Amino acid sequence: MKRVSIIAITMSMCALLVAGTAHGSELDRFAGLKGTIDIAGGTAHIPVMNEAAKNIMKFNPAIRITVAGGGTGVGVQKVGEGLVDIGNTGRALSDAEKSKYGLVSFPFAVDGVAVAVHPKNPVNELSSEQVRKIYAGKIVNWKDVGGEDAAIHVFGRDEASGTREVFWEKLLGKGDVAQGVNIVASNGAMKVAIAQDPHAIGYLGIGHVSKDIKAIVIDKMTPTQENAKSGSYTVVRNLYMNTKGQPSALEKAFIDYIKGPEGAEIVKRSGYIPIPD
Amino acid sequence: MTMEQWIERALFACALFCSLCVTAVFGFLVYFSWPLFLDAQGLAAVFSWVWKPFMGSFGILPMVAGTFGLAVLALGIAYPLAIGVACFTHGLAPARIRNAALSLVYFMTSIPTVIYGFVSVFILVPFFRDHFERGTGFCLMTSAITLAVLIVPTIVISLRAEMGQKSEEVRLAARSLGMTPAQELLWVLLPCSGRGLVIAAVLGFGRAVGDTLVALMVAGNAPVVPRSLLDSIRTLTAHIALVVATDSQDRSYHSIFAAGLMLFLIMAGLTMVIRGLAMRIGKGKERHDSAA
Numbered sequence: 001m002k003r004v005s006i007i008a009i010t011m012s013m014c015a016l017l018v019a020g021t022a023h024g025s026e027l028d029r030f031a032g033l034k035g036t037i038d039i040a041g042g043t044a045h046i047p048v049m050n051e052a053a054k055n056i057m058k059f060n061p062a063i064r065i066t067v068a069g070g071g072t073g074v075g076v077q078k079v080g081e082g083l084v085d086i087g088n089t090g091r092a093l094s095d096a097e098k099s100k101y102g103l104v105s106f107p108f109a110v111d112g113v114a115v116a117v118h119p120k121n122p123v124n125e126l127s128s129e130q131v132r133k134i135y136a137g138k139i140v141n142w143k144d145v146g147g148e149d150a151a152i153h154v155f156g157r158d159e160a161s162g163t164r165e166v167f168w169e170k171l172l173g174k175g176d177v178a179q180g181v182n183i184v185a186s187n188g189a190m191k192v193a194i195a196q197d198p199h200a201i202g203y204l205g206i207g208h209v210s211k212d213i214k215a216i217v218i219d220k221m222t223p224t225q226e227n228a229k230s231g232s233y234t235v236v237r238n239l240y241m242n243t244k245g246q247p248s249a250l251e252k253a254f255i256d257y258i259k260g261p262e263g264a265e266i267v268k269r270s271g272y273i274p275i276p277d
Numbered sequence: 278m279t280m281e282q283w284i285e286r287a288l289f290a291c292a293l294f295c296s297l298c299v300t301a302v303f304g305f306l307v308y309f310s311w312p313l314f315l316d317a318q319g320l321a322a323v324f325s326w327v328w329k330p331f332m333g334s335f336g337i338l339p340m341v342a343g344t345f346g347l348a349v350l351a352l353g354i355a356y357p358l359a360i361g362v363a364c365f366t367h368g369l370a371p372a373r374i375r376n377a378a379l380s381l382v383y384f385m386t387s388i389p390t391v392i393y394g395f396v397s398v399f400i401l402v403p404f405f406r407d408h409f410e411r412g413t414g415f416c417l418m419t420s421a422i423t424l425a426v427l428i429v430p431t432i433v434i435s436l437r438a439e440m441g442q443k444s445e446e447v448r449l450a451a452r453s454l455g456m457t458p459a460q461e462l463l464w465v466l467l468p469c470s471g472r473g474l475v476i477a478a479v480l481g482f483g484r485a486v487g488d489t490l491v492a493l494m495v496a497g498n499a500p501v502v503p504r505s506l507l508d509s510i511r512t513l514t515a516h517i518a519l520v521v522a523t524d525s526q527d528r529s530y531h532s533i534f535a536a537g538l539m540l541f542l543i544m545a546g547l548t549m550v551i552r553g554l555a556m557r558i559g560k561g562k563e564r565h566d567s568a569a
Contacts, residue, residue, distance in 0.1 A: 073521075158520075182498060
């Protein structure tokens, strides 16, 4: 199988909408355009893409937009091989990827990556050094970091995850990660794993933090979107849309819409921080 | 040309097409993992026990161990269960219960794997985490149990097919000797179904080795050799699924073709060994028959 990817055919949702917020000049750029945009890649992007797609297709039914997941790696491959029009990534492209496929990147949002534990875990704060040691398998019991006497259940993300890359570079300083770390394949699966396990530790996009799990203060930095925006929380990444070569008129309209004022509102509602154009 | 000849040719074309597909898959895997085989260092790196792709270690052997451990354990749980179900539904159970049990078995084949994985994550995993000292619940044991439930119907159906055939041959003789249905099953039908027993086991094992989603969702995916039933493991299939989406220029990407090749060879080798075994059992029986 591929990883579980949610393909949202948003056309059907349009019919369910009673009244849209979409009106005015922001959507006017889609007037007279038609065609399809297929989007795939990073799972963090999906809520933003879906809402934008819904608004656009409601405004102009001649445009069809499909949104799929798959993860950052899938986003690069699919747009590179021409299977989709826009490939989403949760990290900047490597030089090799750029040169092999001739991809052009459009950053549109900032997302923080938070370390999280079960809400019942008494630990509220860790140093980045402690997190490094936990992931390297050098600290294995919660009592060594101020918690109860119980084994630490360490969860990480798969090799293709953009979230993992940010966490590993910015927080672990590209340090060693023990082989015994349990691997889950999406932000959603990470949340389930942590929410179920009182002794778990894991990491996920700040946008995915809810009352089911508890985000940990790292080096006195509180992981909130506000702090990520102000720069006082430093474990952050950009979310990108990528096209193969320069975008077509329709793709460009879509990208401009996401990066415009109305797109910025959608980005905020989805729990991320917009990057102004 | 006669109708028969046409049919013969059409069937031959089908068989040829299938074999060509398998050969093409094999060729494809060899082609993509070939660069690794040319480079002795690369080969040693892939056939090693450490998978830390960001530290330059691309060993897939822990995944081979994980695959075998999981499949053997799952088969160990499922096989006795499945033989029991097959025997029960073959002659021991009253008709109504038999039909209910059979329709349940057939229904189980149509449940998507993801459902098993999902239910397991929310029921079995917390159970193992809470009742055992060690581990997160995402482990060899939980995934083996889940997988066992998944492969039971495969084994039951295959076994029942064989038993049904053999039963035609031996039922009257067994009855005329005054055997009860239980005696018939135990002393005549099961010993006669040796080939079917082996083939059912192979099918079950193959299904266990080939499954991806259960292992991916439940086994924990840590690339280590399990030392306990409560350790997290990663199978070759889950490994491919996890790594296939990485940066395609990376060396880890090529190593998954080696993992695929490995999976292919394991299954091919296993099938051949056991086919040979089944044939020997068949021949032995024939000798036995002619001697009698």
